[in-house]
Structures are given as structure tokens and as C-alpha cells.
Amino acid sequence: MLVVGLGNPGAQYEGTRHNIGVEVVELLASRHGGRLRxxxxxxxxxxxxxxxxxxxxxxxxxxxxxxxxxxxxxxxRYGIEDPAHLVVVHDELDLPVGRLKLKMGGGLAGNNGLKSIKAHLKSAEFGRVRIGIGKPPSSQRGADHVLRHPTKAERTELDVVVQEAADAVELILSDGFEAAMNRYNARRAGD
Known part of the structure; x- marks a missing residue:
């Protein structure tokens, strides 16, 4: 299985809402003795x-x-022939902060990273681990919201959901995507 954490490279983007998927991949590497190179x-x-x-x-x-x-x-490189063996971890404006939702295939919710992946793979039937970052205030554009650092309260919630998202990826690997969806999609933020 290949797990891809979406985000932007560079120190200025570390810790921003848009890089939450990267945090999950880095945590998985750390948990299992790996190091991204x-x-x-x-x-x-x-x-x-x-x-x-x-x-x-x-x-x-x-x-x-x-x-x-x-x-x-x-x-x-990794010989992934079935898109279901690809899991993309990304931020999601349409979910409240701290909410985790797993999804196989489907729409792209305006996420340009997912659109780019679909265009290259000619398929949207890959797994997604969606991490809620909430909608921006009405005075702020979505692009500005995702590229900013979360508030202190949001960061606390996101730290928890990053751990849960890594747990969910491990469950996908061991028990399959459906088992992970059944476990994590039934939960609500704060459960």
C-alpha cells in the first residue's frame, strides 16, 4: 500500500492547515522507524x-x-496497479476541525491536489483519509485559510486527529478500507 500525505514543501508551510496530511505520513514514518528522504x-x-x-x-x-x-x-515505482492500494491523506474544508472521515473514490470537493492525482491516474477510485480543518471565516478566502497556521485550540484538536489518522492508516493496512471506514466514520469529533 502507498500512503501519500498532501501538502506543500518548504519551511514556511510546515504546521499549516494544508500540510496536515504530511504530518500523518511523517508520524507513520516515525512510529515504524522510517525517515522520509x-x-x-x-x-x-x-x-x-x-x-x-x-x-x-x-x-x-x-x-x-x-x-x-x-x-x-x-x-x-511501487507497482500500485489497483487505485484502491493508494491512500491519500489531506485536509478537508468541508469537515469541522478535528473530524476524520475515510472515503474510497468519489468526488474531489474542489481539492486541486486530488484533481491532479485523478488526472494522472485517470481514476478517482483511490482511498482518502480526510482531516477536517473547518471552513474559513466569511472574511477570508479558502486559499488563505488553508495556508495559515491553525489557532492554538485548533492545533490541539489537529494533534489528536493526526494520531487517529495514522491509526486509521494502520487499520486500513491490516484489516482493509471498509473496516477502517466502519470504525472511524462512525465517530464524531470529541468522541
Missing amino acids: KSKELALTDEVHVGGRRLALAFPQTYMNLSGDAVGLLVK
């Missing part, structure tokens, strides 16, 4: 073993809107 696939990558199963981890270095450039290369 530069690869020729336009991404930071590593492979770890979780419960005897191989898990490839990646953080595209192409910026969010061009994520498909890296994902297309990564899918080839």
Missing part, C-alpha cells in the same frame, strides 16, 4: 513494515496543485 519521484519517501506488511510513505515535493506529477511516478 528525497527520491527521484519528486517526493520524500520511505518504506516501513507494519505488522509484517510493507507500507510505502510519500510527501510530494511538487506543491499541492501538482501532486499528481509525483503520485504518477510513485504509483509506478
